[in-house]
Amino acid sequence: MIILIFLLAAAVVVGAAIYLNQFGDVISKKSSLSGAVVGTFLIAGATSLPELTTSLTAVYIDNPDIAVGNMLGSNVFNLLILAVVDLLYRKRRLFQKINTKANVPSALIGLLFLIILIVSLLIPGTISLFGVGIEMIVIVLLYVLSMKYISSDDGEQEEVPTKDYSLRTAVIGFIVAALIVFVSGSILSISGDRLAEATGMNASFVGSFLIAASTSLPELVTVLAAFKLANYNMAIGSILGSNLFNIQLLVLTDVLYRDAPILSAVGSSHIYTAILGVVMTLVIVYLLLRPSVIRNQWRYAAPSLVMALLYIVASYILF
Template sequence: MVYIIFLVAAIVVVGAAIKLNEFGDVISRKSALSGAAVGTFLIAGATSLPELTTSLTAVYIDNPDIAVGNMIGSNVFNLLILAIVDIIYRRRRLFQRVGYQEHKPAAIMGLVFMIIIIGALALPQSIEWFGVGIEMFVLALLYIIMIKFFSNKGEEETTDEDLPVKNYKLKTAVTGFIVMALVVFGAGSALSISGDQLAQVSGLDSSFVGSFLIAASTSLPELVTVLAAFKVANYGMAIGSILGSNIFNMQLLVLTDILYRDQAILSAAGNSHIFIGLLGVFMTLVTIYLLWRPAISNQWRYIAPSMIVSLVYVVFSYIIF
């Protein structure tokens, strides 16, 4: 029965994520918001709902390793999605079609967030304030600063195509976006819970389950969103949704720590998450490089960094397993 629930939930999440991206594309083209802003905040928040459900469930069953591993692992898997899509659609030159300056804040902030998490995990004793790790207050403050930064910028991403927008009014698109976000939340919850049950049956370590198995399943909306954004040639939203999800996931970790009342959640989690975090730092640095580097005509030289990222992820997963 659990297999059927997992499959049905996955199908619903895929369908809802496609519509979510469609409405998000309309919002980005018919409002003052750029594709990067829509991807970084609106779509990123909606597609991160399954991660929220999973981590809250982990807190309820007192399994901090799954809660922490799910968030860090999802960030790593999200970056893997960008790398794989970049390889498959190498002729489109994904990272050469968007502006570095527009995505730089989200990319660098994601890197800073991951480094802060690694530092907190490495400390023998977390500094707590009201039972919450001090690093969580830092993450929340930096996120607020970033939102303020984005609200003051109005740059548009660079694309070579100007495809027609779906025939939706802006109000209809906003309403549809909210409805699809709720569907993703519901189906994503079923996906996460059933995925957790499947993991328990396998008898694998909680850190591995949270960082790879559940993280991969809860990142399904992000995968569909990126592919759908490619379909409408909204490359800024494709990259923005991934970078934004990674930032938003760290804010969900803040919420998780607040609800986990035993102690600071990073103190309760295992040190093995440090290695997953280091993998995330490496992949984020490569992503920043891909956004920054000048145009390259040779397609094999172009996709070399993405191929390295994918290979490192596979090898690392095998070693951890």
């Protein structure tokens, strides 16, 4: 029964998050809030709301392993999405048709964030300030400082089309979808906690892989929509940007977890998820920087295949 509830909650999260993304896009285009910064924040918040509500509920039920695992696992799953799409559409040479300057900084900053988290997980007795790990404060400061170095492709790009809702309908729909995501995300976290207890599965595994995969499916839909239009910069940029945003949500999770700095309250298995994220991000950086003269499709797709295999092996080990 608990498995059925988990699967139903995951399905509702995905469906509601897709509509949340669509309504948010309409609002950013049709309201006085329109503009690159506000629009990006609105869409990023909409796409990441499942991760946020799930992790905050995990904090509320005092399961920090699911909270941290969900954020780290979502980032890893997002990179897996890129790898799988690149494999399936290897003839299109995804990473040979993008603006390197617009994407490498985001990948490198995400890599730096993961390294900071790994160091914090490895060092016992993390330093805290007002109950928040010092590493989280460093991450926020670096995020703010790095914003000016994250380039965006200023060229004309085709946008992913959305349904033509009225502004009033979009606002109401956004609020309703957000409430649905909040409730279903909470149920997903609670049922995941119960699933770990009932089956004896590691809570870190449940958070890092099962829940993380469920809450990251909206990103998959966004990437496929952008890829269908051959908007490859949007496909890659949305994933790398989502990963940076998720780490900031992890900071918020630490702020709201008042027992101790959250990284000091979780199991050591999260180190492996973070290391997996580092390795997969390094592969992404390599794909972004390597020469675009590879003609053989399987030689081109080999790094993405490596990423997919690494994810499967890590899932098996943690399980």
